[in-house]
Amino acid sequence: MPFGNTHNNFKLNFKVEEEYPDLTKHNNHMAKVLTKDMYAKLRDKQTPSGFTLDDVIQTGVDNPGHPFIMTVGCVAGDEESYEIFKDLLDPIISDRHSGYKPTDKHKTDLNFENLKGGDDLDPNYVLSSRVRTGRSIKGYTLPPHNSRGERRAVEKLSVEALNTLDGEFKGKYYPLNKMTDAEQEQLIADHFLFDKPVSPLLLGAGMARDWPDARGIWHNDAKSFLVWVNEEDHLRVISMEKGGNMKEVFRRFCVGLKRIEETFKKHNHGFMWNEHLGYVLTCPSNLGTGLRGGVHVKLPKLSTHPKFEEILTRLRLQKRGTGGVDTASVGGVFDISNADRLGSSEVAQVQMVVDGVKLMVEMEKKLEKGEAIDGMIPAQK
Amino acid sequence: MPFGNTHNVLKLKYASSEEYPDLSQHNNHMAKILTPAIYERLRSKQTPSGFTLDDVIQTGIDNPGHPFIMTVGCVAGDEETYEVFKELLDPIIEDRHGGYKPTDKHKTDLNADNLKGGDDLDPNYVISSRVRTGRSIRGFCLPPHCSRGERRGVEKMSVEALDSLSGDLKGKYYALKNMTDAEQQQLIDDHFLFDKPVSPLLLASGMARDWPDGRGIWHNDTKTFLVWVNEEDHLRVISMQKGGNMKEVFNRFCTGLTKIETLFKDKGTSFMWNEHLGYVLTCPSNLGTGLRAGVHVKIPNMSKHAKFEEVLKRLRLQKRGTGGVDTAAVGGTFDISNADRLGFSEVELVQMVVDGVKLLVEMEKKLEKGQSIDDLMPAQK
Numbered sequence: 001m002p003f004g005n006t007h008n009n010f011k012l013n014f015k016v017e018e019e020y021p022d023l024t025k026h027n028n029h030m031a032k033v034l035t036k037d038m039y040a041k042l043r044d045k046q047t048p049s050g051f052t053l054d055d056v057i058q059t060g061v062d063n064p065g066h067p068f069i070m071t072v073g074c075v076a077g078d079e080e081s082y083e084i085f086k087d088l089l090d091p092i093i094s095d096r097h098s099g100y101k102p103t104d105k106h107k108t109d110l111n112f113e114n115l116k117g118g119d120d121l122d123p124n125y126v127l128s129s130r131v132r133t134g135r136s137i138k139g140y141t142l143p144p145h146n147s148r149g150e151r152r153a154v155e156k157l158s159v160e161a162l163n164t165l166d167g168e169f170k171g172k173y174y175p176l177n178k179m180t181d182a183e184q185e186q187l188i189a190d191h192f193l194f195d196k197p198v199s200p201l202l203l204g205a206g207m208a209r210d211w212p213d214a215r216g217i218w219h220n221d222a223k224s225f226l227v228w229v230n231e232e233d234h235l236r237v238i239s240m241e242k243g244g245n246m247k248e249v250f251r252r253f254c255v256g257l258k259r260i261e262e263t264f265k266k267h268n269h270g271f272m273w274n275e276h277l278g279y280v281l282t283c284p285s286n287l288g289t290g291l292r293g294g295v296h297v298k299l300p301k302l303s304t305h306p307k308f309e310e311i312l313t314r315l316r317l318q319k320r321g322t323g324g325v326d327t328a329s330v331g332g333v334f335d336i337s338n339a340d341r342l343g344s345s346e347v348a349q350v351q352m353v354v355d356g357v358k359l360m361v362e363m364e365k366k367l368e369k370g371e372a373i374d375g376m377i378p379a380q381k
Numbered sequence: 382m383p384f385g386n387t388h389n390v391l392k393l394k395y396a397s398s399e400e401y402p403d404l405s406q407h408n409n410h411m412a413k414i415l416t417p418a419i420y421e422r423l424r425s426k427q428t429p430s431g432f433t434l435d436d437v438i439q440t441g442i443d444n445p446g447h448p449f450i451m452t453v454g455c456v457a458g459d460e461e462t463y464e465v466f467k468e469l470l471d472p473i474i475e476d477r478h479g480g481y482k483p484t485d486k487h488k489t490d491l492n493a494d495n496l497k498g499g500d501d502l503d504p505n506y507v508i509s510s511r512v513r514t515g516r517s518i519r520g521f522c523l524p525p526h527c528s529r530g531e532r533r534g535v536e537k538m539s540v541e542a543l544d545s546l547s548g549d550l551k552g553k554y555y556a557l558k559n560m561t562d563a564e565q566q567q568l569i570d571d572h573f574l575f576d577k578p579v580s581p582l583l584l585a586s587g588m589a590r591d592w593p594d595g596r597g598i599w600h601n602d603t604k605t606f607l608v609w610v611n612e613e614d615h616l617r618v619i620s621m622q623k624g625g626n627m628k629e630v631f632n633r634f635c636t637g638l639t640k641i642e643t644l645f646k647d648k649g650t651s652f653m654w655n656e657h658l659g660y661v662l663t664c665p666s667n668l669g670t671g672l673r674a675g676v677h678v679k680i681p682n683m684s685k686h687a688k689f690e691e692v693l694k695r696l697r698l699q700k701r702g703t704g705g706v707d708t709a710a711v712g713g714t715f716d717i718s719n720a721d722r723l724g725f726s727e728v729e730l731v732q733m734v735v736d737g738v739k740l741l742v743e744m745e746k747k748l749e750k751g752q753s754i755d756d757l758m759p760a761q762k
Binding site for chain 2: 007019061
């Protein structure tokens with residue numbers, strides 16, 4: 001792949017105007033922020049592992065815009081990307097994360113007992129509940145940039161850590177390249193299996209290289225706690241179950257994550273974290289908590305109400321189709337989750353989901369009875 | 382994008398066995414040739430512009446095999462790739478090009494007068510005739526590796542050269558990113574427009590980066606001579622017309638190419654060429670002449686004959702669907718072209734197509750009349 005650092009030096013033979021990308025048709029965070037002057041200032045830099053400015057922005061150059069979502073348009077190749085290219089990434093982070101300033105501090109709170117309620121979302125409406133986050137392992141470069149040796153080392157370390165889990169977390173690892181047909185069928189039926197990325201957003205950043213080498217899925221025997229290894233991040237940790245008991249989902253999430261982190265620390269490879277950005281992940285949109293807590297919920301009436309979008313905005317929630325980030329909703333069932341990642345804690349974000357979904361279900365019930373919901377419209381959180 | 386040279390150095394911290402790709406599911410030329418020992422010897426090397434071994438082979442790792450064609454599985458990032466990585470590429474070249482040895486010399490012959498016949502292929506069977514080749518401009522990196530500045534440099538120089546063509550070669554350049562809807566529609570109707578690559582073979586080697594920046598199509602007013610700029614190679618030069626007058630197509634091809642080369646020489650550069658590999662192109666399968674001369678020909682009876690494949694093989698011809706390399710034939714109409722690229726001259730290859738297609742049409746006519754073709758079977762060329 002190009003943009004080796006010798007090649008980066010080579011490129012410096014060309015003037016800034018000659019190398020600066022054409023972003024005239026683009027609509028993503030990177031295109032909004034990257035000026036020619038900024039490009040000139042940053043183009044000769046590289047992180048210790050050799051990630052360059054062009055590496056950071058390539059996905060945004062190759063993907064001008066997305067119909068449903070304002071994409072970020074850049075990725076980190078390692079922990080240091082966020083420091084070396086802060087002139088570009090700080091404004092993007094601020095734009096994406098509601099004005100989060102370079103001097104702000106992020107709060108981590110994985111104490112599930114701090115969550116109020118969340119165990120009684122109406123299962124007639126809330127079909128399933130899920131919390132996911134990502135983690136990066138310190139000392140390794142990230143999926144856009146890592147070599148096969150690094151990726152395999154991340155896998156090895158992760159599987160060792162996961163294999164020490166016991167009790168409700170006891171489980172098994174299924175590497176993608178050794179899966180039997182039967183195992184694959186089961187994982188698909190459970191909605192656990194992740195496949196080689198097809199999204200051009202991910203492909204443009206080099207995250208699918210060497211697929212399926214060192215990628216895999218670990219889950220507990222009860223199929224309620226799941227870890228993806230080496231997909232878009234080193235680790236994606238997911239707690240899920242049918243119905244509306246978000247409290248239990250979040251408890252399992254926090255307890256499992258803490259256990260995993262302890263094991264990694266014992267091997268002197270903690271998670272990438274700092275007090276400004278929280279957990280450091282591949283995509284700037286996932287900084288902070290990296291947490292998306294959400295439900296699949298039936299809102300056929302509320303979703304067609306003229307104030308639906310306004311309500312979501314005020315509740316700091318986001319809607320997606322039930323197929324994931326790139327999909328549309330089907331049959332009035334929506335994926336509703338927290339919009340924020342950075343600047344509020346895990347507990348605070350899951351609280352917003354719990355309270356917000358509870359309110360929306362109440363609104364749906366009112367609309368079913370033909371009643372107005374004007375008196376229930378919430379204030380901006 | 383990864384594999385910067387700092388990153389290449391970082392990778393050397395891992396043992397060769399930790400970095401060596403898993404090729405157990407693979408079926409391409411690279412996977413047949415690459416061994417752990419070769420990988421170990423070459424992994425610390427790079428070309429002057431910074432192209433590394435992993436850059437060469439990434440597309441072959443990410444694309445284990447193709448249903449219709451034995452793919453090459455590697456690309457060059459610059460002219461020097463073929464020298465620095467000769468230990469890997471020479472055996473691949475030998476395997477792909479009929480036993481071509483590292484000491485062999487390639488002959489270039491673009492003198493159209495040397496072609497015998499070719500002006501009388503039966504247009505009731507031969508629907509169209511076409512000759513294409515590629516050219517790389519010395520001093521610039523190739524599409525898997527080039528920066529935006531380099532790609533634009535290639536475009537600028539190419540357009541200047543093409544704009545000075547006159548007579549029946551006089552034409553116009555249509556940059557992909559400035560095309561009007563009307564121009565785009567016309568180019569589609571003419572079957573001239575090339576689009577962003579979708580083939581994973583090309584995407585995995587980084588050839589679609591920054592699309593459509595620096596890409597375009599030039600064609601003459603009579604629409605018989607066409608040049609693609611910055612698609613899979615710096616230049617793809619195509620001469621084509623309806624019917625079976627391959628001689629005229631080849632005449633125009635040679636005249637146009639020679640003129641373009643002179644124009645580049647006037648600018649102080651030239652095409653990448655050496656006496657061993659002939660014209661140097663991105664894919665090792667296109668070395669030598671880079672020439673594919675072919676016809677779309679109706680051979681519904683012949684193509685169902687038990688000896689069809691054997692006949693093609695003896696004639697050193699290859700069949701494809703009429704949609705190009707990744708397609709299947711429709712309605713008995715095939716794309717028939719030379720199988721060879723390296724070790725034969727342009728004239729020799731087009732002669733094989735002319736003679737071979739003439740024979741195939743004779744065979745088709747015999748089969749139509751219910752006659753046998755046994756006495757027409759050719760010897761191995």
